[in-house]
Amino acid sequence: MSRPPQHFKVASSEHNGVSVIQSQVAVTAANAVAAALPSSPGGKAAAPGKMKKSSGDKDSDEYRQRRERNNLAVKKSRQRSKQKAMDTQQRVNQLKEENERLEAKIKLLSKELSVLKDLFLEHAHNLADNTQPPSAANPAADNP
């Protein structure tokens, strides 16, 4: 119970539409520690009461200020990250739509093309019929 900066904070945070009121009790201690890094004070005995500047490096103005700044930066960073994710998701939807559009267009063009080709074939046949004397196969076509 000796944490000076014991601030509690009620933050209303709405994520996906649902606004939740969350009481945040900043537990200034109890936080985990660097996972696997040698950052622990090698030789600093925890003797309270002597540090160059007015406090054991924690709860100093300097420290508190840095923390606050960092917390802000973190918040900002995370927000941007989330925004980016949403944008990406939106991009997916957009691309999907465009894809469908393109696919439809292809279908249309293909059909058009096939119609034209058929016309060509038909015409070719007509030409053949006109140019050539009636074969035995189909005399009625030219001479009804």
Place this chain on the structure above:
Amino acid sequence: MSRPPQHFKVASSEHNGVSVIQSQVAVTAANAVAAALPSSPGGKAAAPGKMKKSSGDKDSDEYRQRRERNNLAVKKSRQRSKQKAMDTQQRVNQLKEENERLEAKIKLLSKELSVLKDLFLEHAHNLADNTQPPSAANPAADNP
């Protein structure tokens, strides 16, 4: 370093439950706020100094166990979240590729179509020229 629960953790997970202090800071402060809010354990004013089992409720096996499980769940959840983001990004790339493919196809079909149409027009003109007597405008076209 006067942080009470200084767990050291190296990628694995295991620490001696040494958490102390910090305890019920929440209760006192939070209650004021809690007045307007649901949730929060309604009543206990947590008199410091005696709790039936081993300690307040922190550093109990129960607590530690729950924490660890939650930490695990959190890790898992975040991993999945990250994975999902990557998948989405990949989907974007995939869709972009497909988009280009479709666009190319459209270009091709369009060209084909325009060629065929031109052929048709040309042929139509030929037909007209053959069917109709040479106009004064362009006698050379049919009779070189």
Place this chain on the structure above:
DNA sequence: AGGTATTGCGCAATCA
């Protein structure tokens, strides 16, 4: 009632 899953947040290490 009991669990996991999500989420906001603060800390500390690291990057740039």
Place this chain on the structure above:
DNA sequence: ATGATTGCGCAATACC
């Protein structure tokens, strides 16, 4: 030395 990122644990919810 400073903001941005990232891994991690905590606590409150959300969700079953």
